[in-house]
């Protein structure tokens with residue numbers, strides 16, 4: 047049979063054989079095409095393929111005009127080409143993407159768990175100007191997740207530490223250290239100097255304030271959050287997408303806003319979200335890909351699940367970016383974000399509650415005196431059980447505040463065992479981590495059969511500071 051394969055008279059075997067023959071012929075033709083294509087490429091290949099000297103690793107037209115590391119308006123220096131070569135090799139990013147990155151300026155607000163990978167990646171990948179703003183100091187308990195800081199920087203400014211780490215990776219970019227907290231009074235001035243802003247802070251007032259500032263200045267905002275074993279990120283106010291206030295016009299109740307220092311966080315979680323924030327910042331700065339505008343990425347570390355949910359669009363009623371928004375720079379500077387969100391910008395400014403009268407409180411030193419005198423009493427620790435396991439004052443009884451109501455008989459029993467007759471006249475002291483929950487507990491106990499219950503002022507933190515310097519705090 048020749049090419050007339052459709053032949054009613056041929057047997058099935060004949061037809062199969064003919065198919066095999068044609069397949070082999072087709073393969074041969076394909077191979078010949080590949081070979082010819084390769085020959086054609088060689089004939090038109092740029093000088094970059096030649097290996098006469100070292101600089102021939104780089105495309106010749108750029109290298110010729112850009113020896114000695116200088117950068118032209120439209121080109122990259124030989125050093126830059128080598129440093130960023132793996133970016134340049136990406137067809138979707140290439141020289142154009144890298145040039146845009148080198149010309150961009152990005153501000154990272156917060157050099158903590160999120161800000162660490164953000165700043166490291168943005169510095170290493172060649173953002174032209176990288177600003178880092180933070181007023182905090184590095185603490186030992188930051189190091190498990192704030193990977194930009196090293197032990198040698200404990201007790202020193204985070205911006206200094208972060209900038210040093212970035213410089214060690216890439217000394218060719220411009221790094222700006224803003225050694226202050228970003229607040230309504232300084233934000234317009236600082237943010238206006240950058241193209242893109244990354245919110246890597248950990249508190250609600252900063253989140254609203256940074257959003258409003260970015261809307262007023264027309265800057266895209268990459269917003270991330272990580273707590274416990276979960277994280278999320280989105281891009282605000284970009285390409286007509288919603289801003290943070292469009293999505294959350296009123297702040298959530300204070301109780302819903304927890305911090306890593308209260309709830310804990312697995313170190314890698316902010317690492318994952320921070321890396322994704324850096325990625326979104328690069329996409330926005332270079333106009334490559336589809337940034338997470340109007341969408342939110344949710345990461346669940348326990349199940350290793352990542353979901354992307356579509357968010358509401360921009361709100362025409364939004365007070366900062368809506369159609370009739372009258373929010374001005376003047377309004378912004380006078381706006382009290384801590385009051386609006388009912389929460390502080392910094393742990394350091396957390397107000398110490400005063401819920402019970404002085405007569406229902408005792409200092410840790412006074413408490414130590416009565417322990418030394420062997421005065422019969424019960425010390426009730428109202429922290430959650432997993433906190434109690436970390437460290438506790440010897441002899442204390444753990445009944446978490448959340449279940450106190452159901453455990454009054456247990457307290458009675460503990461008092462009787464300690465030689466106390468009844469709740470009314472019993473010596474009952476209450477402690478927690480910082481002295482806020484213990485006051486809540488005392489308030490409740492005083493009104494429910496334990497009128498003499500007293501709060502240990504300042505909690506375990508003040509015990510560690512004023513009485514037992516070896517007591518482990520966390």
Ligand SMILES: Nc1ncnc2c1ncn2[C@@H]1O[C@H](COP(=O)(O)OP(=O)(O)OP(=O)(O)O)[C@@H](O)[C@H]1O
Pocket residue numbers: 155156157158159160179180181182187188192204226227228229246247248249252305306307391393
């Ligand atoms: N308005 C702000 N301006 C600049 N930096 C801010 C602002 N708000 C928060 N930050 C910084 O953002 C970082 C957030 O870091 P992170 O969430 O990892 O927690 P942390 O405060 O360092 O530690 P922890 O919560 O465990 O005590 C901190 O370094 C903090 O100082």
Ligand SMILES: [Zn+2]
Pocket residue numbers: 288289290291292293360361364365366367368
């Ligand atoms: Zn808005």
